[in-house]
Amino acid sequence: MNNHRNDRFGLGWLGSVGMLLALVALWWVASNAGWVSRVFLPTPQATFASLLEGLNLSSGNSGNGELLAFTQATVGRMVEGWLLASLFGVLLGAAIGVSPQVRAWVQPTLEFIRPLPASALLPLAISIFGLNPGMVLFVVAFGAMWPVLLATVHGFAAVEPRLSEVARCLQMSRAAYTWKMGLPNAMPDILAGMRLALTIALVVAVVGEMIASQSGLGQAILLAARAFRVSDLFAGIVLLGLIGFVSNALLALAERRLLRWQRP
Numbered sequence: 001m002n003n004h005r006n007d008r009f010g011l012g013w014l015g016s017v018g019m020l021l022a023l024v025a026l027w028w029v030a031s032n033a034g035w036v037s038r039v040f041l042p043t044p045q046a047t048f049a050s051l052l053e054g055l056n057l058s059s060g061n062s063g064n065g066e067l068l069a070f071t072q073a074t075v076g077r078m079v080e081g082w083l084l085a086s087l088f089g090v091l092l093g094a095a096i097g098v099s100p101q102v103r104a105w106v107q108p109t110l111e112f113i114r115p116l117p118a119s120a121l122l123p124l125a126i127s128i129f130g131l132n133p134g135m136v137l138f139v140v141a142f143g144a145m146w147p148v149l150l151a152t153v154h155g156f157a158a159v160e161p162r163l164s165e166v167a168r169c170l171q172m173s174r175a176a177y178t179w180k181m182g183l184p185n186a187m188p189d190i191l192a193g194m195r196l197a198l199t200i201a202l203v204v205a206v207v208g209e210m211i212a213s214q215s216g217l218g219q220a221i222l223l224a225a226r227a228f229r230v231s232d233l234f235a236g237i238v239l240l241g242l243i244g245f246v247s248n249a250l251l252a253l254a255e256r257r258l259l260r261w262q263r264p
Helices: 002-032 044-054 066-097 100-113 118-129 133-157 161-169 174-212 217-226 230-258
Strands: none
Touching: 002 044, 044 066, 044 230, 066 100, 066 133, 066 174, 066 217, 066 230, 100 133, 118 133, 118 174, 133 174, 161 174, 174 217, 174 230, 217 230
16 A cells, blocks of 8 residues: 555656656747747746856856845745744634634634735735835735634534534533644644645745835846846746745645544
8 A cells, every 4th residue: 555655656756847847848949949039038047047146056156145145035034924824823713613603703704804815905014014024024924824714713613523522521621622622633724724825925925025125036036027137037936936846845744744643
């Protein structure tokens, strides 16, 4: 059984790598053959050179290193916002999900606020906090909180009713029931919500940096676009893709380890 699972995992990875290589090959042909003007589509070589220079990894160590500083700022903002969103999302979700009465009262309000895009709240956040890093952090945390909050509510609401009856028979306190029965049952939903929230945190952080002129990859990409530095623009986009891929892979690994008890 384990060998079959490992074989499927290996084939999946091979297919993913093959698809990525095919897209890079198509990009190389389109840019080098002149299918698309290099003013709009740089070659992979130029993008890779800009990436190395921006990260201060080019030969002779002659890169400017600005892209590395921008990356650190964006990743820091993304992680801080995600941690805040996860903390408040789990706490509020547990408080709402553990009580059917509270869920009935709060659900309409949640459904009203949930569809609001975080980027639409940027003008309001700017008027309250001003143009500073705290404003972007607030918007990132607000936008990323909803997947965690709703997943936590769903996980607690889906607890087997017989477990609730057992808790009442054992005269368990609300806190003990939440910790020993509700949280383990909701953990798969919470982790799935946290993975989605991390992606949202990255997107909102980049948008916030563009709109609020905060240091980060969002600002770097915007400045590169305005200056028609297309290779720098694509280097920033590639970095964002790498950040999203690595962060999701790390969370997927953590999720598999934390939920080992669920596997047969």
